[in-house]
Amino acid sequence: MYVALGDSFAAGSGIAPQTPSGICGRSGVNYPSLLARDLQIPVVRDVTCGSAESANLAGPQRGPGGIAEPQYDALSTDTTLVTVGIGGNDIQLVQLAARCIALPLSAPCATVPDDTYPSRIDAFAATYDTVLDEVARRAPAARVLMVGYPTGIRPGGCPDRQPVRPTDATYLQARIDQLNDVMEAAADRHGATYVDLAESSRDHDVCAEDSWMVGIVPTSLDAFVPLHPTAAGHANAARQIEAVLR
Numbered sequence: 001m002y003v004a005l006g007d008s009f010a011a012g013s014g015i016a017p018q019t020p021s022g023i024c025g026r027s028g029v030n031y032p033s034l035l036a037r038d039l040q041i042p043v044v045r046d047v048t049c050g051s052a053e054s055a056n057l058a059g060p061q062r063g064p065g066g067i068a069e070p071q072y073d074a075l076s077t078d079t080t081l082v083t084v085g086i087g088g089n090d091i092q093l094v095q096l097a098a099r100c101i102a103l104p105l106s107a108p109c110a111t112v113p114d115d116t117y118p119s120r121i122d123a124f125a126a127t128y129d130t131v132l133d134e135v136a137r138r139a140p141a142a143r144v145l146m147v148g149y150p151t152g153i154r155p156g157g158c159p160d161r162q163p164v165r166p167t168d169a170t171y172l173q174a175r176i177d178q179l180n181d182v183m184e185a186a187a188d189r190h191g192a193t194y195v196d197l198a199e200s201s202r203d204h205d206v207c208a209e210d211s212w213m214v215g216i217v218p219t220s221l222d223a224f225v226p227l228h229p230t231a232a233g234h235a236n237a238a239r240q241i242e243a244v245l246r
Contacts, residue, residue: 001043003074003139004032005057006085009149012234013050014214014225023063024049029231031147032083034238039245041081045074050225053089054127058134072138079139083195083241084131085147087179091121096175097152097216097227100168102159110171121178128186136190144192145241148180150201150213152227158207162216195241201233212236 004010012027019026024047027033032046049061049068061068075082088094096117100109128146135144153162157169164172180198187194204212212233216226229237 001045001076001079002032002036002041002081002083003079003142004035004044004046004048004083005071005074005135006048006083006147007052007087007089008048008050008225009088009228010083010085010147011046011048011050011052012229012231014228015231015234021049022066022068023061024052024068026050027231027234029234031234031237031241034235035083035241038238038242047071047074048085051089052086054086054131057086057131072134075135075138075142077139077141079142081245082135082139082142082144083147084135084144085149086131087124087128087183088149090124090127091117091175091179093149093176093179094226094228097172100164100172101216102163102165102168108165108168110165110167117175118178121175121182124179125182125186128183129189132186132190132192143245144187144190145195145244146183146187146192147195147237147241148183148197149176150197150229150233150237151199151205152176152213153206153216154202162206164216193244195237195244197237197240200236200240201229204233204236 012030013025015027017028036044057071155170156166184194206213
């Protein structure tokens, strides 16, 4: 049995077609769905959920119109594969991206006094340790994959395409890279496998002509959650995970 845990980067929030998933906004072409199809996995429990934080792995997630049960509840001794993609909401990644939008009179996000983002991301290592310990406890026979975050915006950005100052674009991507590094180190400590999505998506960021990411300022209703992967981004994630499993 395959269990997918995670946030909107894993759920495919905002990408058509949406599946009946209550408050979670899961797409029918998110990477868990593509993995199940490509690898012909007979039993799948996709409990990924938009806006999920690490606390929603162990506890319920409440949203407008409903409640999502704790994601860990999907795990069991019959689970053989687990993917985990979590952390972006805990560190408020999308909120950081919004702060980096260059508006009249707005201050650069890269030079905010008393910036706590780097230290908060480093401290999140302990949360990843807790997550991996709990997954191992509940699903002792499972192979566990920690799925990283894709490249959002290249260093220096693309002010002609996205309203972000060059220094702020560099800062924003540095924080995404930092979170990925913390996740990878935690996977190594616990004998899990880290799946790198950043390298394969580097030429398909929000600045690229062939972008796999929704812009920091979205321009399409096909996928509208800012700085999140499109259907093409999920297809790439599935390819990277499948390459690790084969």
